[in-house]
Amino acid sequence: MGHSPATAAHGVTVGHCPGGYGPAAIGLAGRSAAMAALCNYLPKVARSRATVLITGETGTGKERVAQAIHALSPRAAGPFVVVNCGALPDTLVESELFGHARGAFTGAVSAVRGRLAEADGGTLFLDEIGEMNIYAQAKLLRVIETRRVQPLGGGRAFDIDIRVVAATNRELELEVAAQRFRSDLFYRLNVARLVIPPLRDRPEDVAVLADEIIAEFNARDRSTVEAPAPELLQALAAHDWPGNVRELRNLIEAVFIDPPAGRLEFEHLPPAFQSLFARYRCSVPAERSRLIEALERTNWNKAEAAKALNWSRMTLYRKLAKYEVADGGM
Known part of the structure; x- marks a missing residue:
């Protein structure tokens, strides 16, 4: 069964994980109970050999969680290979994943190893797995079960040692019910389940995330922007953040086009963002x-x-x- 850390928050000390790991140590930030639970469960998942399914809305940081799993795992010294399944045309998915022999199709002038082979000894991160076509899903399932790869065009099959981590912003249970996603692949992936809650459900994390992002851009640009003023922070916490952490990051990056020296005030937001957040300025x-x-x-x-x-x-x-x-x- 999958595991949602958001349901296991009771008794968790925010910001502290078994073995001394904290959100900052694994590249995550937040002080909400949901993020503390994620932080607690993630190192345990990393140490296991289980396949992982990360779910959450667009912009919540699924790839960052996948990177943390790899970094905390025994495979950390191996490759971390990312495949964006949503960006690959159906005609290229198999060639990209499994590789191909010379002459396998028009334009295949030389043999190509494929991303599965590149991930040998490390972690393969399949982002937006819900976008993969049914036929490629069947071949992926066989690779996960047998740990053998057969390149397109009849090349020699070979063994691989990979850990598969997949992510999606879709409800895969609904995709299975609609027969757009194979149930056997879903059950094979849904061993360790990590659910990243949307930012609107954890407004107490906005201040922590804003501080982390500001610090990152200050270091990058050698700027001296300070934490948001209380009035601005209240407005940020009240926003529903449909783009989640990515939207917050984009807002702060826009501020750094003309960064203030000192505390970040409402007036320092670009005009478009001032208009967006004006309704949150509290009477x-x-x-x-x-x-x-x-x-x-x-x-x-x-x-x-x-x-x-x-x-x-x-x-x-x-x-x-x-x-x-x-x-x-x-």
């Missing part, structure tokens, strides 16, 4: 509503509500007094 009634909503969502756990709002606990208590909010929202 008093809106802020009170957000406060009550966060408290209700966290079962009136004030520490968790403060994290969800990207406030300190002292700020939360000041707002409770300011808006005369008692337990229960009265």
Whole structure:
């Protein structure tokens, strides 16, 4: 059965994983319970030999998770080979994966090893596996089961030693039901399941991610941009982020076209982004509503509500007094 770390968050210390791993150590960032659970489960998956299926919306960081699995695995010294199944025409998928013999088809003037052979001794990451055609799925399943590759055009079959990690933004269970994805391949891939929650479901991670991305661009550009101001951070946390972490990264990269020196304020956003986030600049009634909503969502756990709002606990208590909010929202 697959495993969703988002359902295993109870009892997890945010930012600390078995063996001393933390989100930063594995190239991930966040302080939400969902990311802590992912961080806890990921090293265990990495140490295993199981095939892995990573699911999540576009922009959530599926390839980064796959890279972390490889980096924490016994195969870390081997190759990490990426195949974007959604970018390959159906006519080229098999040749790209399995390689081909000379003369296998028009234009095949020499033998080509293929990506499976390139991944020998390491990890093969199949991004957007849901886009692969049914025929190629059948051949991939045979490779996973036999660990042998047969190139197109009758070349000699050979053994390979690979670990397969696949990712998709599709609901593969629905694809199987619609007969667009082979059930046997799905079950073969869905051994270790990692589900990356969308950013809108973990607003407390926005501040951590923003700090990490700003630090990256500061190092790249030798800039001195500081963390977002509280007003801007509240607006960022309130956004639903349909493009997830990639959208946040694009916003911050746009800021670095003309970077401010010092704290990042709302006014430093490019005009198009100011328009997008203007509706989140809180009036008093809106802020009170957000406060009550966060408290209700966290079962009136004030520490968790403060994290969800990207406030300190002292700020939360000041707002409770300011808006005369008692337990229960009265």
